[in-house]
Amino acid sequence: MIQAFRRLLVTALILFTVVPTIQATQESAKESQDAESEQEMPIDVIGKVQDHNYLNIAGYHLNLPRILLVEGDWYFYGSTESAIESGNFVEQEGSLIPVDGRELTMDFSITSHLMYFWFGVALTLWLTIAMARKYKRGAGRKTEPKGWFQNLFEITFVFVRDDIAKTNIPKDKYEKFVPYLFAVFISITFMNLFGLLPWGVTATADITVTGILAAFTFFLTQWNGSKDHWEHVFMFPGVPPLMRVILTPIEILGLFTKPLALAVRLFANMLSGKIMIVCILGLIFIFTEFFGTIFGAGSSILVVPLTVALYVLKAFVGVLQAYIFTLLSAVFIGMAAEEHDHHEEGAEAHA
């Protein structure tokens, strides 16, 4: 398994480094023409972080299927072009609109962010299931873990279990949440790091993806909320009844702001990292546009090392944000699942 993984990794790396250089000349020539004809901006920053209906792999356009629901009727197309060619839809401001005046109920199209979300999830599933099989066979339980990959996996798992789950969730309940926390940690790490690959798309730089992830945490938190958790939300103990009128809405609001902040934090971190890299690298093209080729080439001496530093920082931030997301999920779950002793007794004990 590990051999296969290593071979796959090496192949992917070679593919990502060799193919672009072959493709680059044609591609850049075509792109510069497009850029000149369409807009005066030298770089398209938002286009890099937006959701697209195609995958850009090593310079190739891989069209993704469009699935559209129009007032109960489903339409399936191989790509945006074929949807327009069929005569049922026209493109308007980046979205497809039915020709015959009906309302577009929902666009179920598979987009690049969704694809990279699936890549992250699939890689997580593959690695964890393969590892689970290995442990079931006895390697790692009866013997020492073998190879760098199993060691790395075990370190990560023990880290999530001991440092994230055990310290934040009550002792008798934490085991139930370890699989969720571990899966979230691994898949968010993959999704964040995919954005660093050439042509890679950061799926987590999309508020819908992080929103879904935060929604999982939200439902898990509420589902496992103890009696004390709900008592604190609706009938805050030990305060005058009039105070409850103010406190209860705040507490109910607090239930929703926690996952919202979780989603926005991950989203904004990934988005800002991506925008920053594109902007700073794009300075070369901006300088070239305004001051000429020589000045643009000269600025690359300053810009490229800066981008490399940002890249390293972004790789670190990608792992750190996955850790923070997992940690805060564990903290929220732990806060809800906790069962307190009675507060009056606690207050007396402290006083």
Added chain:
Amino acid sequence: MGLLAAGIGAGIAAIGAGIGIGMIGKGAVESIARQPEASGDIRGAMILTAALIEGVALIAAIVCILLVFFA
């Protein structure tokens, strides 16, 4: 006007987050210096608090981004 507002807003958000995270770093370094054996726990608490502050700052940053593109 939206661009100006976004610029000023991003600057103020950066000031606030900078002061906040700086104070966390100060507190963490001081307490690690005082009690080096507890550095693991302190680091965890530091990252958690820094993440909470960062969340607020990033919400401000999102508002600024929205101002640039939609205002």
